Amino acid sequence: MGHFTKGTLEGSMAQGLIEVERKFLPGPGTEERLQELGGTLEHRVTFRDTYYDTPELSLMQADHWLRRREDSGWELKCPGAAGVLGHHTEYKELTAEPTIVAQLCKVLGADGLGAGDVAAVLGPLGLQEVASFVTKRSAWKLVLLGTDEEEPQLRVDLDTADFGYAVGEVEALVHEEAEVPAALEKIHRLSSMLGVPAQETAPAKLIVYLQRFRPQDYQRLLEVNSSKQRPQATEDPDNCLG
Numbered sequence: 212m213g214h215f216t217k218g219t220l221e222g223s224m225a226q227g228l229i230e231v232e233r234k235f236l237p238g239p240g241t242e243e244r245l246q247e248l249g250g251t252l253e254h255r256v257t258f259r260d261t262y263y264d265t266p267e268l269s270l271m272q273a274d275h276w277l278r279r280r281e282d283s284g285w286e287l288k289c290p291g292a293a294g295v296l297g298h299h300t301e302y303k304e305l306t307a308e309p310t311i312v313a314q315l316c317k318v319l320g321a322d323g324l325g326a327g328d329v330a331a332v333l334g335p336l337g338l339q340e341v342a343s344f345v346t347k348r349s350a351w352k353l354v355l356l357g358t359d360e361e362e363p364q365l366r367v368d369l370d371t372a373d374f375g376y377a378v379g380e381v382e383a384l385v386h387e388e389a390e391v392p393a394a395l396e397k398i399h400r401l402s403s404m405l406g407v408p409a410q411e412t413a414p415a416k417l418i419v420y421l422q423r424f425r426p427q428d429y430q431r432l433l434e435v436n437s438s439k440q441r442p443q444a445t446e447d448p449d450n451c452l453g
């Protein structure tokens with residue numbers, strides 16, 4: 212996994228936007244540093260995420276991540292176009308339930324389940340809870356000095372999961388692919404001002420959860436990840452940007 216993930220956000224508020232992000236390990240001084248850099252705290256929020264998969268983890272093995280987030284509904288992250296910028300990977304974030312159901316059926320090879328609620332197809336598709344945890348997030352916004360455009364602003368989320376793991380994300384939202392390199396450059400710049408070592412990466416909360424509480428599942432995922440090359444977006448029938 213590279214340092215960045217990028218997904219196209221769906222939904223009324225953020226239609227067509229591309230999310231470019233980098234995860235890092237925050238320290239005790241990270242919030243203070245954000246303030247010194249002119250960052251503003253947008254909000255603090257607490258939410259529970261529950262992830263679903265088959266007993267064999269068919270979705271995760273296909274790089275699909277299905278979750279229900281308390282108060283904001285279902286979301287499926289699925290692989291987007293292969294990264295052309297080196298280290299980052301891309302995810303499209305589906306939030307419309309009929310679209311999620313259609314993609315689930317495609318990945319799991321199921322037919323004739325209709326296009327209704329996600330909850331209604333969990334049983335038929337053999338999907339069950341694999342992880343559930345609460346995140347406390349502080350969401351920050353920041354404009355880099357010496358940047359003339361008003362956007363994209365950078366966002367920083369500082370998350371602490373209820374099982375004790377803390378992880379940060381620096382992210383930018385852009386409108387088109389052509390803006391991604393500049394966004395990556397800003398993310399790099401802010402990360403380094405936050406004292407993040409250049410090569411540092413941090414695992415997703417879910418990955419750490421599996422490692423700690425479902426070690427056999429974690430092992431299964433590792434084996435798949437090391438034994439297969441990520442398919443090119445254009446050749447991958449499961450790709451949901453395609």
Ligand SMILES: Cc1ncc(C[n+]2csc(CCOP(=O)(O)OP(=O)(O)OP(=O)(O)O)c2C)c(N)n1
Binds near residue numbers: 274288302380416417
């Ligand atoms: C080794 C490895 N690590 C990560 C991945 C990708 N991955 C792992 S879990 C996962 C799903 C969770 O993504 P994450 O960015 O951690 O979610 P979160 O920050 O809580 O929510 P937001 O509010 O940003 O939507 C993905 C895409 C992978 N395929 N392989």
Ligand SMILES: [Mg+2]
Binds near residue numbers: 232380
């Ligand atoms: Mg994230």
